[in-house]
Amino acid sequence: MNKPELISSIADKTALEKSMVEKVLSSFEEVVTATLKEGGEVTLTGFGTFSAKHRAARMGVNPQNPTVKIQIAAVNVPKFKAGKSLKDALKK
DSSP, X not given: OOHHHHHHHHHHHHTOOHHHHHHHXXXXXXXXXXXXXXXXXXXXXXXXXXXXXXXOOEEEEOTTSTTSEEEEOOEEEEEEEEOHHHHHHHHO
């Protein structure tokens, strides 16, 4: 499912206009992104937790020339940990 399909599905379930659902979804994305940038996390009880994880700098291999080592910079990456309700729903 992509973003337009998600918007349509939510609009059908909630009887809201697609434009309103799109605004809500965009606002959700902005709030989660801003919170993760600040080092926080967003927890939706039962669904899961969005957080940012620091990946340390490391040495890697140049895929175009495997004999050359390259330095890969440290970076923060998004992480999602599924909640119990979501995990249980997928097991059935």
